[in-house]
Structures are given as C-alpha cells and as structure tokens.
Amino acid sequence: MTAPVRVRFAPSPTGYVHVGNARTALFNWLFARHNNGAFVLRIEDTDIQRSEERYEKSLIEALRWFGLDWDEGPDKGGRFGPYRQSERKEIYSRFARELMEYNKAYYCFCTPEQLEKDRQEALKAGRQPRYSGRCRDLSPEESARRVNAGEAAAVRLKITDEDFAWDDLVHGPTRFSGDVIGDPILVRSDGNPAYNYAVVVDDHLMEITHVIRGDDHISNTPRQLAVYHALDWEPPRFGHLSTILGPDRSRLSKRHGATSLESFRELGILPEALRNYLALLGWSPADGKTEILDDRELIAQFSLDHITLSPAVFDPEKLNWLNRHYLKNAPRARITELSVPFLIQAGYLAEPVTPQVLAWLKKVIDAVLKNIDYLSQLPSAARLIFEYDLSHLKDNEETCDEMKSESAREVLSRFIPKVIQAGRITYEQFREFTREVQKETGRKGRELFHPIRIALTGAASGPELEKLIPIFEEGAELRLPRHILSCSERLQEFQRVAGIQIT
RNA sequence: GGCGCUAUCGUCUAGGGGUUAGGACGUGAGAUUCUCAAUCUCAAAACCCGGGUUCGAUUCCCGGUAGCGCUACCA
Numbered sequence: 001m002t003a004p005v006r007v008r009f010a011p012s013p014t015g016y017v018h019v020g021n022a023r024t025a026l027f028n029w030l031f032a033r034h035n036n037g038a039f040v041l042r043i044e045d046t047d048i049q050r051s052e053e054r055y056e057k058s059l060i061e062a063l064r065w066f067g068l069d070w071d072e073g074p075d076k077g078g079r080f081g082p083y084r085q086s087e088r089k090e091i092y093s094r095f096a097r098e099l100m101e102y103n104k105a106y107y108c109f110c111t112p113e114q115l116e117k118d119r120q121e122a123l124k125a126g127r128q129p130r131y132s133g134r135c136r137d138l139s140p141e142e143s144a145r146r147v148n149a150g151e152a153a154a155v156r157l158k159i160t161d162e163d164f165a166w167d168d169l170v171h172g173p174t175r176f177s178g179d180v181i182g183d184p185i186l187v188r189s190d191g192n193p194a195y196n197y198a199v200v201v202d203d204h205l206m207e208i209t210h211v212i213r214g215d216d217h218i219s220n221t222p223r224q225l226a227v228y229h230a231l232d233w234e235p236p237r238f239g240h241l242s243t244i245l246g247p248d249r250s251r252l253s254k255r256h257g258a259t260s261l262e263s264f265r266e267l268g269i270l271p272e273a274l275r276n277y278l279a280l281l282g283w284s285p286a287d288g289k290t291e292i293l294d295d296r297e298l299i300a301q302f303s304l305d306h307i308t309l310s311p312a313v314f315d316p317e318k319l320n321w322l323n324r325h326y327l328k329n330a331p332r333a334r335i336t337e338l339s340v341p342f343l344i345q346a347g348y349l350a351e352p353v354t355p356q357v358l359a360w361l362k363k364v365i366d367a368v369l370k371n372i373d374y375l376s377q378l379p380s381a382a383r384l385i386f387e388y389d390l391s392h393l394k395d396n397e398e399t400c401d402e403m404k405s406e407s408a409r410e411v412l413s414r415f416i417p418k419v420i421q422a423g424r425i426t427y428e429q430f431r432e433f434t435r436e437v438q439k440e441t442g443r444k445g446r447e448l449f450h451p452i453r454i455a456l457t458g459a460a461s462g463p464e465l466e467k468l469i470p471i472f473e474e475g476a477e478l479r480l481p482r483h484i485l486s487c488s489e490r491l492q493e494f495q496r497v498a499g500i501q502i503t
Numbered sequence: 504g505g506c507g508c509u510a511u512c513g514u515c516u517a518g519g520g521g522u523u524a525g526g527a528c529g530u531g532a533g534a535u536u537c538u539c540a541a542u543c544u545c546a547a548a549a550c551c552c553g554g555g556u557u558c559g560a561u562u563c564c565c566g567g568u569a570g571c572g573c574u575a576c577c578a
Contacts, residue, residue, distance in 0.1 A: 012578060108576085115575085115576080128506085156576095180574080189576060194575090194576070198578095218507065243509095277515095287517085288517030288526065289516095311570080318514075318528040
C-alpha cells in the first residue's frame with residue numbers, strides 16, 4: 001500500500017498568475033486528481049508586505065476562474081496549516097535552531113558587500129563563485145557573542161554531501177556533483193527564510209509526496225536535497241517541467257502580450273479552453289492525436305510518462321482555435337451571460353439587463369459567435385447590430401462599387417419601399433419581398449442580396465440575414481442605451497444618405 | 504567562466520534501428536453560402552551538424568552548435 005499522493009502549488013502572490021505557473025498548477029492538479037490524491041495550495045508570501053495582501057485574494061480568484069480546486073489552502077484550512085509562509089516563520093526558525101544545535105548549520109556574518117567582493121575575485125581568478133566558507137568554522141561561543149552584540153547574522157547550511165542524485169519523474173536519473181554549491185543560506189539576516197529552505201520545511205511537514213515544478217528549479221534541487229539530508233527527512237519525488245517560450249524563443253513573459261490568467265479572462269478566453277491548451281503544452285495523450293479533451297478526459301489520461309522535455313513556444317492561434325471550439329459548444333445561456341460585461345463596457349448594454357434583453361442577446365450571440373476568437377471581440381463583431389453606420393459606405397471600395405451599380409439601385413429602389421410600407425417585418429416577409437424583387441428585376445443570388453445586405457447593415461459582410469432580420473426587429477423594441485434600428489428605420493436612413501430614388 | 508536541461512513540419516506534438524515519419528494549429532487551393540465566417544475535401548511543409556556503433560541510424564553513444572535555465576541574504 002503506497003502512501004496517498006499529495007501535491008501542491010506554491011505561488012507567490014504578485015498580482016497576476018503567469019501562464020507558466022498556471023500550467024504548473026494545472027499539471028499538479030491533474031496529477032492529484034488522476035491519483036485521487038490531495039492538491040494543496042500554499043502561499044509563498046514571506047516577502048510580501050501587508051499592503052499587498054490583496055494579491056492573495058486575486059491569486060485565489062484567478063485560480064478559481066481557471067477551474068482549479070484545492071483540498072487544503074489558506075482560504076479553506078486543512079490539518080497541515082497554516083498555508084501561508086508568512087505564518088510559519090516560527091517553524092522555520094525552530095528547525096534552523098535545531099540544525100545549528102547539531103552543528104549542521106552556522107551563523108554567517110559576512111556582509112553582502114564582502115560576498116560580492118568574494119564573488120568577483122573568484123570569477124576573475126576563474127574559480128567557481130561560491131561561498132568561501134569564511135564563517136563556517138567560527139566557534140559557537142564567538143558566534144553567540146557576536147549575535148548577542150547585535151551583529152547581523154544569516155544562517156547557513158553546512159554542505160557535507162559528495163554529490164546529489166534523484167530519479168526525476170520526467171527526466172529520469174539526475175545527478176549533480178557536490179562541489180558545485182557553496183553552503184546555502186537557510187535564514188536571511190532579516191529573519192526571513194530563504195526559498196530553498198522554506199519549501200523543504202513546508203513540503204516535508206505538509207507530507208507532499210510529489211513536487212512537480214518548472215525546470216528552472218532543477219539546479220535548486222541539490223540545495224534542497226542537502227536540507228532534506230541535514231534534517232534527516234526523506235525527500236519527495238521531483239518532476240521538472242520544461243519552460244514555456246514566447247514566439248522569439250525567449251522565456252514567455254509579460255512583454256509577449258497576454259500571458260496571465262487575468263489577461264486571458266479579460267480577453268474572454270474560456271477557462272476550459274485554456275486548460276485544454278495548457279495541458280497540451282508539454283503533454284500529450286496516449287494516442288498522440290486527440291486535441292480536444294475536457295477535464296474528465298484530461299484527468300483520466302494524465303500521466304507523467306507523456307511529458308515533453310523540450311521547451312514549448314506558446315501559440316495564441318491554437319489557443320484561439322480551442323477557444324472557438326469551446327465557445328461554440330458551450331451552452332448558449334452561459335456564453336450569453338459571460339458576454340454581458342463586454343457589451344456593457346462597449347456601451348451597448350446597461351444594467352439591469354432584463355430577461356427580455358437576455359433572450360434577445362442569445363440570438364445576437366448565435367449570429368456572431370462563429371466570427372470571433374474570444375468574447376472581447378464580441379462588441380466589434382456585433383457592431384453592425386448595435387450601430388447602423390453608413391459613414392464608411394463611400395470610402396469602402398467594395399460597398400462603394402456595389403452602390404454605384406445599376407442593378408443594385410434597381411434592386412433597392414424596389415425593395416426599400418416594400419419594407420418601409422410593411423413596417424415591422426418577419427424573416428418570412430423579407431423572403432417574400434426578395435422573391436418579388438427578383439421577379440420584378442430578374443436579379444437573383446448575390447446580385448440581389450448583396451445590395452440588400454449593404455443597405456440593411458452598412459457592411460458588405462456579416463452574419464446571415466436570416467438571423468439579422470429578427471434581431472433588428474426585436475432589438476428595436478427593447479430599451480437599450482442605444483436604440484437598435486429596425487429594418488425599415490435602417491432603410492429610411494439608407495435612402496436619405498445614399499439617395500436611392502424610389503420608382 | 505562553471506554546472507545543468509533541451510533539439511521531429513513555421514508552431515504544438517506522435518513515433519521509433521528498416522515507416523509513404525502520423526495528428527493538430529496556422530498557411531494555400533477547391534466545394535458550399537447573399538457576403539465574411541463556419542463547415543467539408545485536398546495540398547505544401549520536419550527528423551540541427553559531425554563522428555561512431557550497426558548490414559542499416561531520424562531513432563542508440565560521443566562531440567559540436569544553438570536555445571534556455573541555474574550559478575543571490577530572489578522566489
């Protein structure tokens with residue numbers, strides 16, 4: 001009987017969650033869920049000031065939006081708490097003291113300036129720039145005296161290991177020579193624990209069994225192994241994930257554009273699309289072919305065996321493709337609801353959004369959804385519904401040419417009066433009118449519909465008229481910040497601007 | 504400088520000592536439609552370089568190159 005799997009995600013709250021971190025979180029979550037294990041959220045906030053506590057809130061909110069849930073964390077507790085590093089400082093100093101008692105750690109009084117000087121000299125002499133060990137053999141009495149005298153001191157671990165080896169969950173057997181690292185800092189002179197020390201203490205005490213993290217931590221692993229060894233603790237299994245790169249093959253960062261959970265949310269990317277995409281970045285399902293996987297499939301199929309070792313370039317186009325897929329397949333009611341804030345922001349809707357407006361909006365979404373990659377594109381895709389703008393008719397080559405043609409004027413001069421006279425029309429009536437116009441003018445197909453489309457929408461392209469006409473007619477009766485013009489209102493306006501003569 | 508990680512279409516990847524090197528995004532062409540899109544069909548597109556091992560290497564080994572990471576009292 002093996003111990004139950006316990007994994008964790010341990011971000012520091014910085015105000016946004018980078019996709020690289022989001023992917024690490026996702027992989028841990030998938031691994032935990034696949035193995036029916038526990039997923040722990042721990043906040044690494046030792047350096048965060050009080051004023052920045054709100055960051056934790058937004059971090060948790062972003063992870064929730066992303067679709068992850070955790071079994072233990074600062075917001076829900078658990079029997080291994082507290083789950084904030086800032087609340088665990090006594091724990092770190094307790095083990096540091098223990099280590100010093102056993103002579104496995106010592107006070108270091110070197111100043112940062114001194115250390116920097118050592119470093120430069122070592123570099124110049126072509127030596128490895130690691131800690132010299134100056135304070136390593138100070139007597140306990142002298143150390144105590146200097147600390148009592150108020151001298152600033154950090155705590156360093158005494159490295160005794162020959163080398164460090166572990167069987168990496170994704171890279172396989174990995175080995176580092178012991179002489180590449182100097183004695184690492186455990187506790188900084190300001191009393192805060194160093195990262196490589198705090199994670200070890202936390203991971204051990206929280207009984208973490210598998211540490212899945214970015215491969216930038218590979219060379220930190222020996223340091224952490226040294227701490228496990230000194231404390232006589234059994235280390236967890238480590239697995240290191242490759243980096244996510246930007247299109248220029250440098251590490252993906254904010255300067256590459258939308259790279260945080262928050263920014264994808266603002267763009268109107270669906271969390272399930274992002275989950276699917278990120279899961280595929282560095283991992284592939286066993287058949288090597290399936291691209292679209294929901295959470296159930298992701299969890300069922302997830303395995304550390306199929307992790308790619310090489311770094312992956314983040315491809316927004318493929319994310320968009322997945323997002324379009326999920327957008328089209330999600331329940332319309334949900335997408336409609338999600339789209340409301342974007343349309344309010346554009347000034348097309350205002351609170352309160354009544355059930356009638358929502359019902360109508362569903363039709364709008366239905367008409368324009370296939371034209372967009374993500375929800376924030378909705379206002380521009382639906383613009384020709386909310387606004388009837390003829391000002392660009394003349395500078396657009398396509399519409400301009402169209403309007404000049406004899407056949408277009410012929411079609412419209414017959415079509416427009418029919419609609420204006422009828423007032424409100426249904427799509428069936430519209431079809432009747434177009435059939436009549438067809439009979440009267442002999443124009444059909446593109447020649448018939450294109451001018452009508454331009455007259456009705458002010459644009460040469462857009463959703464099917466079959467969908468637009470009821471939307472215009474029903475929209476005209478709604479109370480919206482901006483009145484939606486009905487078909488006949490549009491055509492009256494068109495007549496005025498374009499000067500179509502009615503025969 | 505030292506140490507480490509990585510290397511298959513433009514991109515994400517599957518595969519693996521003998522394959523027509525598979526899939527997806529994107530791209531191009533065609534079909535369809537009142538238009539754009541969506542959809543469907545088809546197409547172009549890859550094993551970093553050099554040396555071993557081997558009957559045979561894209562696959563295994565070594566080296567090079569390139570990219571990335573670490574080399575902190577950052578996390």
